[in-house]
Amino acid sequence: MEQITVEYLLQQKSFLQYCLQSDDAAVRQWEQYLQAHPEEAAVVHEAASIVRDSALYMQAETLKPAAVDRLRQSIQEEETVQPPVRKMLWKRIAVAAAIIGIIALVLFWMLPAKKAQQPIAARSKMVITAGDSSYNIPARKMLALQDGSFVLLDSGASIRIDPAFGTRERRVYLSGTAWFKAAKNSQHPFRVITGNIRTTALGTAFRVDASQGAASVQIELEEGKVAVERISSAGTELLATLMPSESIKVYQQQNRTTQKLPFAADRLQAWKxxxxxxxxxxxxxxxxxxxxxxxxxxxxxxxxxxxxxxxxxxxxxxxxxxxxxxxxxxxxxxxxxxxxxxxxx
CATH class of the missing domain: 3.55.50.30 (Phage tail protein beta-alpha-beta fold)
Known part of the structure; x- marks a missing residue:
C-alpha cells in the first residue's frame, strides 16, 4: 500500500469498521498495518479521530446500491475540490463542510449491524390504547396514545393506561422515567400517577422521573403548566404548580418538604x-x-x-x-x- 492520506482512509469501509470496532477482521487488518507502518500512525489517528468525533451511529440492515452510487458520486465531487496538500486547516473546514457528511453516509449505508447488541426498536411508533401496558422495556421507546399524546419511555420503565382513559380524564400509571407530550384537551385532563404523586396537565410537555423507587418523584416542565399533588386517605394536597423551566422533587412521605427549582432546558433536550x-x-x-x-x-x-x-x-x-x-x-x-x-x- 502506498503512502496513505486522510481522504483515502475515510473512503475505506474496512477503516470505518476498524474505527468503530464493528468488524474483527477489519480491526486486525488495521492493527497489523500500524505495526508494519508506524510512520503512518499520525495520519491514521487523525482520520480515526474524525470518524469517532462525528458521533453519527446510523445503521442499516442491507447495503442499498442506489445510495452507494450517490455516495461514490459525492466522494468524487469532494475529491475535485480538495487541495493536494493536507493541512490542519482542512480538518476544521473541510471536515465540517464535506468529510463528516461523507462519513455519515458511509456509516449509514455500510456499517454492519451487530444484531445481538442492538437495542430493541419498534418498526414504527407503538400506539397504545385504554387498558394497554408496556413493562420494563429493554430500550427507549416512543409511544403514541390514542388521544394524540406521545410518551418517550426510558429503558427499564413501565407504563399502564387506565381502562377508562379518555372518558372523564386521561390517566396513566408510571414506574421509572418518561417524557410526556400531552395533547391539548381542556375537558379531559392528562394525569400521570406515580405512587401517591399525581401530575396533571391540560396540554403540555414534561418529564417525570420515578426511577429512584417509590421514595421520591422528580417532575420537570418543558412547556405549558402542570399541577403536582399528593394523594392520601385524607384527600388531595396541592404541592406545587409548575411553570416552564421549573422542576420539583416531591416525596411520597408527607413529612418530607418539597422545593421548586429551575432546570436547564438544554439538559432535558439532550436527554430526549x-x-x-x-x-x-x-x-x-x-x-x-x-x-x-x-x-x-x-x-x-x-x-x-x-x-x-x-x-x-x-x-x-x-x-x-x-x-x-x-x-x-x-x-x-x-x-x-x-x-x-x-x-x-
Whole structure:
C-alpha cells in the first residue's frame, strides 16, 4: 500500500469498521498495518479521530446500491475540490463542510449491524390504547396514545393506561422515567400517577422521573403548566404548580418538604435526544416523532414518501444531523421556511 492520506482512509469501509470496532477482521487488518507502518500512525489517528468525533451511529440492515452510487458520486465531487496538500486547516473546514457528511453516509449505508447488541426498536411508533401496558422495556421507546399524546419511555420503565382513559380524564400509571407530550384537551385532563404523586396537565410537555423507587418523584416542565399533588386517605394536597423551566422533587412521605427549582432546558433536550432508534419505520412516523422530540414543525412536500421506510440510530445528535441523513436516504433536501418550519422537498 502506498503512502496513505486522510481522504483515502475515510473512503475505506474496512477503516470505518476498524474505527468503530464493528468488524474483527477489519480491526486486525488495521492493527497489523500500524505495526508494519508506524510512520503512518499520525495520519491514521487523525482520520480515526474524525470518524469517532462525528458521533453519527446510523445503521442499516442491507447495503442499498442506489445510495452507494450517490455516495461514490459525492466522494468524487469532494475529491475535485480538495487541495493536494493536507493541512490542519482542512480538518476544521473541510471536515465540517464535506468529510463528516461523507462519513455519515458511509456509516449509514455500510456499517454492519451487530444484531445481538442492538437495542430493541419498534418498526414504527407503538400506539397504545385504554387498558394497554408496556413493562420494563429493554430500550427507549416512543409511544403514541390514542388521544394524540406521545410518551418517550426510558429503558427499564413501565407504563399502564387506565381502562377508562379518555372518558372523564386521561390517566396513566408510571414506574421509572418518561417524557410526556400531552395533547391539548381542556375537558379531559392528562394525569400521570406515580405512587401517591399525581401530575396533571391540560396540554403540555414534561418529564417525570420515578426511577429512584417509590421514595421520591422528580417532575420537570418543558412547556405549558402542570399541577403536582399528593394523594392520601385524607384527600388531595396541592404541592406545587409548575411553570416552564421549573422542576420539583416531591416525596411520597408527607413529612418530607418539597422545593421548586429551575432546570436547564438544554439538559432535558439532550436527554430526549440521547438515543433515537428507527427500525424500518414509515417516514410519516419518523417525522411525527422528530417533531415531538425536537419541538420543530417538519413538512414533507412529496406526501407519497410517507409510505417509505427509514432505519437508523442516533445518539446525542442535532436535528440537522438527523435530517441530513434522512434526506440523503430519501434523495431529498430540506430548508427552513419563512415561518420557521422545516420543509423536505
Amino acid at each position: 435526544a440521547q438515543e433515537i432508534i428507527f427500525n424500518d419505520a414509515p417516514v410519516a412516523d419518523v417525522l411525527s416523532q422528530l417533531q415531538v422530540l425536537y419541538n420543530q414543525p417538519i413538512l414533507l412536500e412529496d406526501t407519497l414518501l410517507n409510505g417509505a421506510t427509514f432505519t437508523g440510530r442516533f445518539g446525542h445528535d442535532s436535528l440537522s444531523t438527523v435530517l441530513d441523513l434522512l434526506c440523503f436516504s430519501l434523495n431529498k433536501k430540506y430548508r427552513t421556511t419563512a415561518d420557521n418550519k422545516i420543509l423536505i422537498y
